[in-house]
Amino acid sequence: MKDHGLIGLEEGLSLNSREIQELYKRYMNPSLASMIGLLKFDKRYVRAEGVKVWDDSGVEYLDFLGGYGALNFGHNDPRLNAALERVSGAPNLLQASLGTLSAVLANNLAAIMPGELRHSFFGNSGAEAVEGALKMAKAATKKKRVIYLEGSFHGKTMGALSVTGRSKYQTPFAPMVPGCIMVPFGDQAAMEQELERGETAAVILEAIQSEGGVRILPPGYLEKTRQLCRQYGTLLIVDEIQTGFGRTGTIFACEQEGIVPDIICTGKSLGGGVMPISAFTTTAEIWDKAFGGFDKCALHTSTFGGNTRAAAVGITAIRMLVEDDLAGQARLQGDYIMRRLQELQERFPGFIKEVRGRGLLIGIEFNPLARGILNKVTGGKINQIAEEYMAALIAGELINNYQIITAYTLNNPNVIRIEPPLIITREQLDRLVNALQDIFQKYQSMWKFVLASGKKMITG
Ligand SMILES: Cc1ncc(COP(=O)(O)O)c(C=O)c1O
Numbered sequence: 001m002k003d004h005g006l007i008g009l010e011e012g013l014s015l016n017s018r019e020i021q022e023l024y025k026r027y028m029n030p031s032l033a034s035m036i037g038l039l040k041f042d043k044r045y046v047r048a049e050g051v052k053v054w055d056d057s058g059v060e061y062l063d064f065l066g067g068y069g070a071l072n073f074g075h076n077d078p079r080l081n082a083a084l085e086r087v088s089g090a091p092n093l094l095q096a097s098l099g100t101l102s103a104v105l106a107n108n109l110a111a112i113m114p115g116e117l118r119h120s121f122f123g124n125s126g127a128e129a130v131e132g133a134l135k136m137a138k139a140a141t142k143k144k145r146v147i148y149l150e151g152s153f154h155g156k157t158m159g160a161l162s163v164t165g166r167s168k169y170q171t172p173f174a175p176m177v178p179g180c181i182m183v184p185f186g187d188q189a190a191m192e193q194e195l196e197r198g199e200t201a202a203v204i205l206e207a208i209q210s211e212g213g214v215r216i217l218p219p220g221y222l223e224k225t226r227q228l229c230r231q232y233g234t235l236l237i238v239d240e241i242q243t244g245f246g247r248t249g250t251i252f253a254c255e256q257e258g259i260v261p262d263i264i265c266t267g268k269s270l271g272g273g274v275m276p277i278s279a280f281t282t283t284a285e286i287w288d289k290a291f292g293g294f295d296k297c298a299l300h301t302s303t304f305g306g307n308t309r310a311a312a313v314g315i316t317a318i319r320m321l322v323e324d325d326l327a328g329q330a331r332l333q334g335d336y337i338m339r340r341l342q343e344l345q346e347r348f349p350g351f352i353k354e355v356r357g358r359g360l361l362i363g364i365e366f367n368p369l370a371r372g373i374l375n376k377v378t379g380g381k382i383n384q385i386a387e388e389y390m391a392a393l394i395a396g397e398l399i400n401n402y403q404i405i406t407a408y409t410l411n412n413p414n415v416i417r418i419e420p421p422l423i424i425t426r427e428q429l430d431r432l433v434n435a436l437q438d439i440f441q442k443y444q445s446m447w448k449f450v451l452a453s454g455k456k457m458i459t460g
Helices: 009-013 017-027 030-038 078-086 100-112 126-141 167-173 188-196 221-232 253-257 284-291 308-323 326-347 381-402 426-443 446-459
Strands: 045-049 052-055 060-063 119-123 145-149 180-183 200-205 235-239 263-266 278-282 352-358 361-366 407-409 412-418
Touching: 017 030, 060 426, 078 308, 100 119, 100 278, 100 308, 119 126, 126 145, 126 200, 126 235, 126 263, 126 278, 126 284, 145 188, 180 188, 188 200, 188 221, 200 221, 221 235, 221 253, 278 284, 308 326, 326 352, 326 361, 326 426, 361 381, 381 407, 381 412, 381 426, 381 446, 426 446
Parallel strands: 145 180, 145 200, 200 235, 235 263
Antiparallel strands: 045 052, 052 060, 119 278, 263 278, 352 361, 361 412, 407 412
8 A cells, every 4th residue: 555545435525625636636637637727617516406516615506517418307306316225225236137227227218219219228428328329330230431420529438539520539549440431510412422432330410519519400401311321221320418318308309300310329317417327229120130149149238337226316317307397397498598698699799609509408609709819918828728718718707706607518619508407497597697797798898808817817
Protein backbone atom coordinates (compact mmCIF):
# COMPACT_ATOMS: atom_id res chain seq x y z
CA MET A 1 0.00 0.00 0.00
CA LYS A 2 1.23 3.52 -0.80
CA ASP A 3 1.88 6.04 2.03
CA HIS A 4 -1.14 8.19 1.36
CA GLY A 5 -3.36 5.25 2.37
CA LEU A 6 -7.05 4.72 1.77
CA ILE A 7 -9.82 7.29 2.16
CA GLY A 8 -12.98 5.91 3.77
CA LEU A 9 -16.48 6.58 2.49
CA GLU A 10 -17.41 8.92 5.37
CA GLU A 11 -14.17 10.86 5.04
CA GLY A 12 -14.68 11.02 1.26
CA LEU A 13 -18.14 12.46 1.70
CA SER A 14 -16.81 15.19 3.95
CA LEU A 15 -14.08 16.53 1.59
CA ASN A 16 -14.44 20.13 0.46
CA SER A 17 -14.36 21.20 -3.19
CA ARG A 18 -10.68 22.24 -3.08
CA GLU A 19 -9.68 18.84 -1.69
CA ILE A 20 -11.76 17.06 -4.33
CA GLN A 21 -10.16 19.12 -7.07
CA GLU A 22 -6.71 18.21 -5.75
CA LEU A 23 -7.53 14.49 -5.72
CA TYR A 24 -9.09 14.76 -9.17
CA LYS A 25 -5.97 16.47 -10.48
CA ARG A 26 -3.64 13.96 -8.87
CA TYR A 27 -5.50 10.75 -9.70
CA MET A 28 -7.87 11.52 -12.56
CA ASN A 29 -7.87 14.10 -15.34
CA PRO A 30 -5.85 17.20 -14.33
CA SER A 31 -6.77 19.39 -17.32
CA LEU A 32 -10.48 18.62 -17.03
CA ALA A 33 -10.33 19.58 -13.36
CA SER A 34 -8.61 22.85 -14.30
CA MET A 35 -11.19 23.64 -16.98
CA ILE A 36 -14.12 23.01 -14.65
CA GLY A 37 -12.39 25.29 -12.16
CA LEU A 38 -11.80 28.00 -14.77
CA LEU A 39 -15.46 28.00 -15.75
CA LYS A 40 -16.33 28.07 -12.02
CA PHE A 41 -18.37 24.91 -12.35
CA ASP A 42 -16.50 23.28 -9.48
CA LYS A 43 -19.29 23.22 -6.91
CA ARG A 44 -19.62 20.45 -4.39
CA TYR A 45 -23.20 19.26 -4.63
CA VAL A 46 -24.40 17.31 -1.64
CA ARG A 47 -28.12 16.77 -2.15
CA ALA A 48 -30.53 16.44 -5.06
CA GLU A 49 -34.27 16.07 -5.33
CA GLY A 50 -36.40 16.42 -8.46
CA VAL A 51 -35.13 19.43 -10.43
CA LYS A 52 -33.22 20.87 -7.47
CA VAL A 53 -29.70 20.30 -6.20
CA TRP A 54 -27.91 21.86 -3.23
CA ASP A 55 -24.23 22.62 -2.70
CA ASP A 56 -22.32 22.28 0.56
CA SER A 57 -23.15 25.87 1.56
CA GLY A 58 -26.87 25.14 1.27
CA VAL A 59 -27.28 27.11 -1.98
CA GLU A 60 -30.10 25.73 -4.12
CA TYR A 61 -29.70 25.27 -7.90
CA LEU A 62 -32.08 24.31 -10.68
CA ASP A 63 -30.83 21.54 -12.95
CA PHE A 64 -31.55 22.43 -16.59
CA LEU A 65 -28.99 19.94 -17.84
CA GLY A 66 -30.69 16.80 -16.56
CA GLY A 67 -27.60 14.60 -16.84
CA TYR A 68 -27.56 15.08 -20.66
CA GLY A 69 -30.88 13.27 -20.86
CA ALA A 70 -30.21 10.71 -18.12
CA LEU A 71 -32.42 12.47 -15.59
CA ASN A 72 -35.80 12.64 -17.32
CA PHE A 73 -37.35 11.53 -14.00
CA GLY A 74 -35.45 14.08 -11.94
CA HIS A 75 -33.02 13.35 -9.14
CA ASN A 76 -33.67 10.62 -6.60
CA ASP A 77 -37.31 9.85 -7.19
CA PRO A 78 -38.25 7.74 -4.14
CA ARG A 79 -39.85 5.09 -6.40
CA LEU A 80 -36.50 4.42 -8.06
CA ASN A 81 -34.68 4.26 -4.75
CA ALA A 82 -37.38 1.90 -3.44
CA ALA A 83 -36.84 -0.39 -6.43
CA LEU A 84 -33.15 -0.62 -5.54
CA GLU A 85 -34.02 -1.32 -1.93
CA ARG A 86 -36.53 -4.00 -2.98
CA VAL A 87 -33.86 -6.11 -4.69
CA SER A 88 -30.94 -5.31 -2.37
CA GLY A 89 -30.84 -8.89 -1.00
CA ALA A 90 -31.13 -10.62 -4.38
CA PRO A 91 -28.07 -11.73 -6.35
CA ASN A 92 -27.18 -8.81 -8.56
CA LEU A 93 -25.13 -10.96 -10.94
CA LEU A 94 -24.89 -14.70 -11.26
CA GLN A 95 -24.48 -15.45 -14.97
CA ALA A 96 -25.29 -19.12 -14.34
CA SER A 97 -28.95 -18.71 -15.28
CA LEU A 98 -31.30 -16.37 -17.12
CA GLY A 99 -31.84 -12.97 -15.49
CA THR A 100 -35.44 -12.78 -14.23
CA LEU A 101 -35.70 -9.02 -14.17
CA SER A 102 -33.77 -8.47 -17.40
CA ALA A 103 -36.44 -10.55 -19.18
CA VAL A 104 -39.18 -8.48 -17.53
CA LEU A 105 -37.46 -5.27 -18.55
CA ALA A 106 -37.14 -6.54 -22.13
CA ASN A 107 -40.87 -7.29 -22.13
CA ASN A 108 -41.65 -3.77 -20.93
CA LEU A 109 -39.26 -2.13 -23.34
CA ALA A 110 -40.91 -4.02 -26.21
CA ALA A 111 -44.29 -2.74 -24.97
CA ILE A 112 -43.27 0.91 -25.46
CA MET A 113 -41.21 0.44 -28.64
CA PRO A 114 -42.75 1.26 -32.02
CA GLY A 115 -43.61 -1.51 -34.52
CA GLU A 116 -42.33 -5.03 -33.99
CA LEU A 117 -39.14 -4.12 -32.12
CA ARG A 118 -39.00 -6.82 -29.50
CA HIS A 119 -35.62 -8.42 -28.69
CA SER A 120 -33.30 -6.44 -26.43
CA PHE A 121 -29.69 -6.74 -25.42
CA PHE A 122 -28.65 -4.89 -22.26
CA GLY A 123 -25.32 -3.14 -21.75
CA ASN A 124 -24.13 -0.42 -19.42
CA SER A 125 -23.57 2.73 -21.45
CA GLY A 126 -24.92 4.43 -24.52
CA ALA A 127 -21.72 3.78 -26.44
CA GLU A 128 -22.01 0.09 -25.61
CA ALA A 129 -25.56 -0.01 -27.03
CA VAL A 130 -24.27 1.59 -30.24
CA GLU A 131 -21.38 -0.90 -30.47
CA GLY A 132 -23.82 -3.78 -30.14
CA ALA A 133 -26.27 -2.34 -32.67
CA LEU A 134 -23.49 -1.89 -35.25
CA LYS A 135 -22.25 -5.44 -34.69
CA MET A 136 -25.77 -6.77 -34.96
CA ALA A 137 -26.37 -4.95 -38.26
CA LYS A 138 -23.15 -6.35 -39.74
CA ALA A 139 -23.91 -9.88 -38.57
CA ALA A 140 -27.54 -9.77 -39.75
CA THR A 141 -26.84 -8.31 -43.21
CA LYS A 142 -23.34 -9.75 -43.80
CA LYS A 143 -22.43 -6.33 -45.18
CA LYS A 144 -19.51 -4.18 -44.11
CA ARG A 145 -20.21 -0.47 -44.47
CA VAL A 146 -21.98 1.92 -42.07
CA ILE A 147 -23.25 5.38 -43.00
CA TYR A 148 -23.44 8.13 -40.38
CA LEU A 149 -24.20 11.84 -40.34
CA GLU A 150 -21.92 14.81 -39.95
CA GLY A 151 -22.43 16.37 -36.51
CA SER A 152 -23.69 13.11 -34.98
CA PHE A 153 -22.77 11.88 -31.52
CA HIS A 154 -22.98 8.19 -30.74
CA GLY A 155 -20.36 7.79 -28.02
CA LYS A 156 -16.61 7.60 -27.60
CA THR A 157 -15.68 3.92 -27.65
CA MET A 158 -13.89 2.88 -30.85
CA GLY A 159 -16.91 1.65 -32.84
CA ALA A 160 -19.27 4.38 -31.65
CA LEU A 161 -16.57 7.00 -32.23
CA SER A 162 -16.13 5.75 -35.79
CA VAL A 163 -19.71 6.90 -36.49
CA THR A 164 -19.50 10.13 -34.47
CA GLY A 165 -19.31 13.03 -36.90
CA ARG A 166 -16.80 15.38 -35.34
CA SER A 167 -13.15 15.20 -36.42
CA LYS A 168 -11.91 16.66 -33.12
CA TYR A 169 -12.92 13.43 -31.38
CA GLN A 170 -11.84 11.05 -34.15
CA THR A 171 -8.47 12.41 -35.29
CA PRO A 172 -6.28 11.48 -32.30
CA PHE A 173 -7.49 7.89 -32.50
CA ALA A 174 -7.23 7.25 -36.24
CA PRO A 175 -7.65 4.96 -38.02
CA MET A 176 -11.36 4.52 -37.31
CA VAL A 177 -13.18 1.22 -37.83
CA PRO A 178 -13.02 0.61 -41.59
CA GLY A 179 -16.10 1.11 -43.75
CA CYS A 180 -17.67 3.97 -41.77
CA ILE A 181 -18.76 6.73 -44.13
CA MET A 182 -19.93 10.19 -43.12
CA VAL A 183 -22.56 12.04 -45.16
CA PRO A 184 -23.55 15.71 -44.76
CA PHE A 185 -26.37 16.41 -42.30
CA GLY A 186 -29.81 16.31 -43.89
CA ASP A 187 -28.49 15.81 -47.45
CA GLN A 188 -30.87 13.26 -48.92
CA ALA A 189 -29.06 12.98 -52.26
CA ALA A 190 -25.74 12.23 -50.56
CA MET A 191 -27.41 9.54 -48.45
CA GLU A 192 -28.97 7.94 -51.52
CA GLN A 193 -25.68 8.03 -53.42
CA GLU A 194 -23.88 6.22 -50.64
CA LEU A 195 -26.64 3.63 -50.26
CA GLU A 196 -26.59 2.99 -54.00
CA ARG A 197 -22.96 1.87 -53.72
CA GLY A 198 -24.30 -1.20 -51.87
CA GLU A 199 -22.58 -3.27 -49.15
CA THR A 200 -24.06 -1.04 -46.44
CA ALA A 201 -25.03 -2.87 -43.25
CA ALA A 202 -26.56 0.14 -41.52
CA VAL A 203 -27.39 3.79 -41.49
CA ILE A 204 -27.10 5.15 -37.95
CA LEU A 205 -28.58 8.50 -36.96
CA GLU A 206 -30.31 10.47 -34.22
CA ALA A 207 -33.84 11.73 -34.94
CA ILE A 208 -32.60 14.99 -33.39
CA GLN A 209 -28.86 15.56 -33.07
CA SER A 210 -28.50 16.48 -29.42
CA GLU A 211 -24.75 17.07 -29.12
CA GLY A 212 -24.73 18.38 -32.69
CA GLY A 213 -26.42 21.49 -31.28
CA VAL A 214 -30.05 20.24 -31.13
CA ARG A 215 -30.39 19.94 -34.91
CA ILE A 216 -33.62 18.59 -36.37
CA LEU A 217 -33.48 16.69 -39.66
CA PRO A 218 -35.36 18.30 -42.58
CA PRO A 219 -39.03 17.27 -42.92
CA GLY A 220 -39.40 13.95 -44.72
CA TYR A 221 -35.69 13.05 -44.46
CA LEU A 222 -36.20 10.20 -42.01
CA GLU A 223 -39.15 8.78 -43.88
CA LYS A 224 -37.23 8.79 -47.16
CA THR A 225 -34.14 7.31 -45.51
CA ARG A 226 -36.32 4.58 -44.02
CA GLN A 227 -37.60 3.74 -47.49
CA LEU A 228 -34.13 3.84 -49.06
CA CYS A 229 -32.72 1.53 -46.39
CA ARG A 230 -35.43 -1.00 -47.17
CA GLN A 231 -34.74 -0.67 -50.88
CA TYR A 232 -31.01 -1.33 -50.51
CA GLY A 233 -31.19 -4.05 -47.82
CA THR A 234 -29.65 -1.76 -45.19
CA LEU A 235 -30.75 -1.61 -41.56
CA LEU A 236 -31.78 1.71 -40.05
CA ILE A 237 -30.45 2.24 -36.53
CA VAL A 238 -31.97 5.16 -34.64
CA ASP A 239 -30.01 6.29 -31.60
CA GLU A 240 -32.60 7.37 -28.99
CA ILE A 241 -30.12 7.39 -26.14
CA GLN A 242 -30.64 11.10 -25.48
CA THR A 243 -33.97 11.69 -27.23
CA GLY A 244 -35.81 8.69 -25.77
CA PHE A 245 -38.06 8.23 -22.74
CA GLY A 246 -40.35 11.15 -23.37
CA ARG A 247 -37.71 13.84 -23.86
CA THR A 248 -39.02 15.24 -27.15
CA GLY A 249 -42.75 14.91 -26.44
CA THR A 250 -43.28 11.28 -27.46
CA ILE A 251 -41.71 8.22 -25.85
CA PHE A 252 -39.26 8.00 -28.76
CA ALA A 253 -38.43 10.91 -31.07
CA CYS A 254 -38.68 8.79 -34.24
CA GLU A 255 -42.40 8.25 -33.56
CA GLN A 256 -43.03 11.86 -34.58
CA GLU A 257 -41.58 11.07 -38.00
CA GLY A 258 -43.94 8.11 -38.39
CA ILE A 259 -41.13 5.62 -38.97
CA VAL A 260 -40.12 2.35 -37.34
CA PRO A 261 -36.37 1.74 -37.36
CA ASP A 262 -34.82 -1.74 -37.52
CA ILE A 263 -32.84 -1.16 -34.34
CA ILE A 264 -33.32 1.42 -31.57
CA CYS A 265 -30.54 2.23 -29.11
CA THR A 266 -31.49 3.43 -25.64
CA GLY A 267 -29.54 4.35 -22.51
CA LYS A 268 -29.36 7.29 -20.13
CA SER A 269 -32.91 7.59 -18.63
CA LEU A 270 -33.51 3.85 -19.05
CA GLY A 271 -31.64 3.63 -15.75
CA GLY A 272 -33.73 6.39 -14.17
CA GLY A 273 -30.55 8.41 -13.61
CA VAL A 274 -29.76 5.96 -10.85
CA MET A 275 -28.17 2.93 -12.52
CA PRO A 276 -26.07 2.62 -15.67
CA ILE A 277 -28.00 0.55 -18.20
CA SER A 278 -28.46 0.70 -21.97
CA ALA A 279 -30.06 -1.45 -24.64
CA PHE A 280 -30.41 -2.08 -28.32
CA THR A 281 -33.72 -3.50 -29.44
CA THR A 282 -34.64 -5.12 -32.74
CA THR A 283 -37.14 -7.40 -34.48
CA ALA A 284 -37.30 -11.19 -34.06
CA GLU A 285 -36.16 -11.63 -37.66
CA ILE A 286 -33.05 -9.46 -37.35
CA TRP A 287 -32.15 -10.93 -33.98
CA ASP A 288 -32.37 -14.41 -35.41
CA LYS A 289 -30.20 -13.55 -38.40
CA ALA A 290 -27.49 -12.08 -36.19
CA PHE A 291 -27.55 -14.13 -33.03
CA GLY A 292 -29.89 -17.09 -33.68
CA GLY A 293 -28.60 -20.64 -33.09
CA PHE A 294 -26.35 -22.16 -30.41
CA ASP A 295 -23.20 -21.18 -32.25
CA LYS A 296 -24.18 -17.50 -32.37
CA CYS A 297 -26.25 -16.89 -29.22
CA ALA A 298 -23.22 -15.81 -27.19
CA LEU A 299 -21.50 -13.79 -29.91
CA HIS A 300 -22.18 -10.58 -28.04
CA THR A 301 -22.16 -10.43 -24.21
CA SER A 302 -21.58 -8.01 -21.31
CA THR A 303 -20.88 -9.01 -17.69
CA PHE A 304 -23.05 -6.38 -16.00
CA GLY A 305 -25.64 -6.09 -18.78
CA GLY A 306 -29.18 -6.35 -17.36
CA ASN A 307 -28.05 -6.93 -13.76
CA THR A 308 -30.81 -7.19 -11.16
CA ARG A 309 -30.50 -3.69 -9.72
CA ALA A 310 -30.25 -1.95 -13.07
CA ALA A 311 -33.20 -3.95 -14.42
CA ALA A 312 -35.31 -3.23 -11.30
CA VAL A 313 -34.74 0.47 -11.81
CA GLY A 314 -35.43 0.19 -15.57
CA ILE A 315 -38.75 -1.57 -14.95
CA THR A 316 -39.76 1.15 -12.48
CA ALA A 317 -38.58 3.95 -14.77
CA ILE A 318 -40.70 2.70 -17.69
CA ARG A 319 -43.74 2.47 -15.42
CA MET A 320 -43.19 6.03 -14.23
CA LEU A 321 -42.73 7.24 -17.81
CA VAL A 322 -46.09 5.80 -18.81
CA GLU A 323 -48.12 6.45 -15.63
CA ASP A 324 -46.91 10.03 -15.16
CA ASP A 325 -47.25 10.72 -18.92
CA LEU A 326 -43.84 12.35 -19.00
CA ALA A 327 -43.91 12.61 -22.78
CA GLY A 328 -47.08 14.72 -22.46
CA GLN A 329 -45.39 16.84 -19.81
CA ALA A 330 -42.40 17.39 -22.09
CA ARG A 331 -44.72 18.49 -24.89
CA LEU A 332 -46.69 20.87 -22.68
CA GLN A 333 -43.78 22.49 -20.88
CA GLY A 334 -41.62 22.37 -24.00
CA ASP A 335 -44.18 24.39 -25.98
CA TYR A 336 -44.32 26.93 -23.18
CA ILE A 337 -40.57 27.50 -22.79
CA MET A 338 -40.06 27.45 -26.56
CA ARG A 339 -42.56 30.31 -26.90
CA ARG A 340 -40.91 32.30 -24.15
CA LEU A 341 -37.42 31.77 -25.57
CA GLN A 342 -38.56 32.79 -29.03
CA GLU A 343 -39.93 36.03 -27.56
CA LEU A 344 -36.56 36.56 -25.97
CA GLN A 345 -34.83 36.00 -29.29
CA GLU A 346 -37.04 38.63 -30.94
CA ARG A 347 -36.13 41.11 -28.22
CA PHE A 348 -32.40 40.29 -28.20
CA PRO A 349 -31.41 39.21 -31.71
CA GLY A 350 -27.83 40.36 -31.04
CA PHE A 351 -27.46 37.56 -28.52
CA ILE A 352 -29.66 34.73 -29.74
CA LYS A 353 -29.26 33.44 -33.28
CA GLU A 354 -31.84 30.69 -33.07
CA VAL A 355 -33.94 28.66 -30.64
CA ARG A 356 -34.85 25.18 -31.80
CA GLY A 357 -35.87 21.77 -30.51
CA ARG A 358 -38.77 19.58 -29.57
CA GLY A 359 -40.39 18.92 -26.22
CA LEU A 360 -37.82 19.56 -23.53
CA LEU A 361 -34.78 19.15 -25.75
CA ILE A 362 -34.10 22.73 -26.75
CA GLY A 363 -30.97 24.41 -28.02
CA ILE A 364 -30.30 28.12 -27.80
CA GLU A 365 -27.71 29.10 -30.39
CA PHE A 366 -25.82 32.28 -29.63
CA ASN A 367 -24.37 34.57 -32.26
CA PRO A 368 -20.67 33.89 -32.71
CA LEU A 369 -18.39 36.87 -32.33
CA ALA A 370 -16.68 38.19 -35.43
CA ARG A 371 -13.25 36.53 -35.56
CA GLY A 372 -10.59 38.53 -33.83
CA ILE A 373 -12.91 41.18 -32.37
CA LEU A 374 -11.46 40.70 -28.89
CA ASN A 375 -7.91 39.97 -29.92
CA LYS A 376 -6.84 43.57 -29.85
CA VAL A 377 -8.20 44.12 -26.37
CA THR A 378 -7.01 40.91 -24.74
CA GLY A 379 -4.03 39.66 -26.70
CA GLY A 380 -5.94 36.66 -28.02
CA LYS A 381 -6.70 34.93 -24.74
CA ILE A 382 -10.40 35.62 -24.50
CA ASN A 383 -10.91 35.08 -28.19
CA GLN A 384 -9.68 31.54 -27.81
CA ILE A 385 -12.08 30.89 -24.95
CA ALA A 386 -14.97 32.58 -26.74
CA GLU A 387 -14.51 30.52 -29.89
CA GLU A 388 -14.42 27.15 -28.20
CA TYR A 389 -16.61 27.84 -25.18
CA MET A 390 -18.94 30.71 -26.10
CA ALA A 391 -22.06 29.07 -24.68
CA ALA A 392 -20.04 27.88 -21.69
CA LEU A 393 -19.55 31.53 -20.74
CA ILE A 394 -23.32 31.99 -20.65
CA ALA A 395 -23.63 28.73 -18.72
CA GLY A 396 -21.00 30.05 -16.28
CA GLU A 397 -23.00 33.25 -15.73
CA LEU A 398 -26.21 31.24 -15.26
CA ILE A 399 -24.75 28.92 -12.65
CA ASN A 400 -22.75 31.48 -10.68
CA ASN A 401 -25.20 34.38 -10.65
CA TYR A 402 -28.58 32.70 -11.08
CA GLN A 403 -27.99 29.17 -9.70
CA ILE A 404 -29.14 27.55 -12.93
CA ILE A 405 -27.20 24.57 -14.26
CA THR A 406 -26.87 24.30 -18.06
CA ALA A 407 -24.15 23.18 -20.49
CA TYR A 408 -23.08 23.64 -24.08
CA THR A 409 -23.53 20.90 -26.68
CA LEU A 410 -20.37 18.88 -27.38
CA ASN A 411 -20.32 19.30 -31.16
CA ASN A 412 -21.47 22.91 -31.25
CA PRO A 413 -19.99 25.13 -28.54
CA ASN A 414 -22.25 28.08 -29.49
CA VAL A 415 -25.34 26.23 -28.28
CA ILE A 416 -26.59 25.69 -24.76
CA ARG A 417 -29.03 22.93 -24.22
CA ILE A 418 -32.20 23.21 -22.19
CA GLU A 419 -32.77 19.65 -21.09
CA PRO A 420 -34.26 19.65 -17.58
CA PRO A 421 -36.01 16.72 -15.89
CA LEU A 422 -39.44 16.31 -17.51
CA ILE A 423 -41.11 17.01 -14.16
CA ILE A 424 -40.04 20.68 -14.26
CA THR A 425 -42.69 23.29 -13.46
CA ARG A 426 -43.59 26.49 -15.31
CA GLU A 427 -42.28 28.63 -12.46
CA GLN A 428 -38.93 26.87 -12.69
CA LEU A 429 -38.85 27.37 -16.46
CA ASP A 430 -39.60 31.06 -15.95
CA ARG A 431 -36.51 31.37 -13.76
CA LEU A 432 -34.31 30.49 -16.72
CA VAL A 433 -36.02 32.91 -19.10
CA ASN A 434 -35.83 35.72 -16.54
CA ALA A 435 -32.15 35.03 -15.89
CA LEU A 436 -31.29 35.14 -19.59
CA GLN A 437 -33.26 38.36 -20.00
CA ASP A 438 -31.37 39.84 -17.10
CA ILE A 439 -27.99 38.93 -18.62
CA PHE A 440 -28.92 40.35 -22.04
CA GLN A 441 -30.24 43.58 -20.50
CA LYS A 442 -27.18 43.99 -18.33
CA TYR A 443 -24.57 43.51 -21.07
CA GLN A 444 -26.49 44.81 -24.10
CA SER A 445 -24.18 43.10 -26.62
CA MET A 446 -22.54 39.71 -26.99
CA TRP A 447 -19.03 41.04 -27.20
CA LYS A 448 -19.42 43.14 -24.05
CA PHE A 449 -20.67 40.05 -22.28
CA VAL A 450 -17.82 37.86 -23.54
CA LEU A 451 -15.24 40.49 -22.66
CA ALA A 452 -16.58 40.91 -19.12
CA SER A 453 -17.05 37.23 -18.32
CA GLY A 454 -13.88 36.14 -20.11
CA LYS A 455 -11.86 38.71 -18.14
CA LYS A 456 -13.46 37.54 -14.91
CA MET A 457 -12.46 34.00 -15.82
CA ILE A 458 -8.85 34.86 -16.58
CA THR A 459 -8.29 37.06 -13.55
CA GLY A 460 -10.20 34.62 -11.31
C1 LIG B 1 -27.23 10.29 -28.85
C2 LIG B 1 -26.17 9.70 -27.98
N1 LIG B 1 -25.69 8.49 -28.28
C3 LIG B 1 -24.74 7.91 -27.52
C4 LIG B 1 -24.24 8.54 -26.41
C5 LIG B 1 -23.17 7.87 -25.58
O1 LIG B 1 -23.68 7.50 -24.35
P1 LIG B 1 -22.68 7.15 -23.14
O2 LIG B 1 -22.01 8.42 -22.74
O3 LIG B 1 -23.58 6.59 -22.07
O4 LIG B 1 -21.71 6.14 -23.66
C6 LIG B 1 -24.71 9.80 -26.06
C7 LIG B 1 -24.17 10.52 -24.90
O5 LIG B 1 -24.30 11.69 -24.72
C8 LIG B 1 -25.70 10.40 -26.87
O6 LIG B 1 -26.20 11.61 -26.59
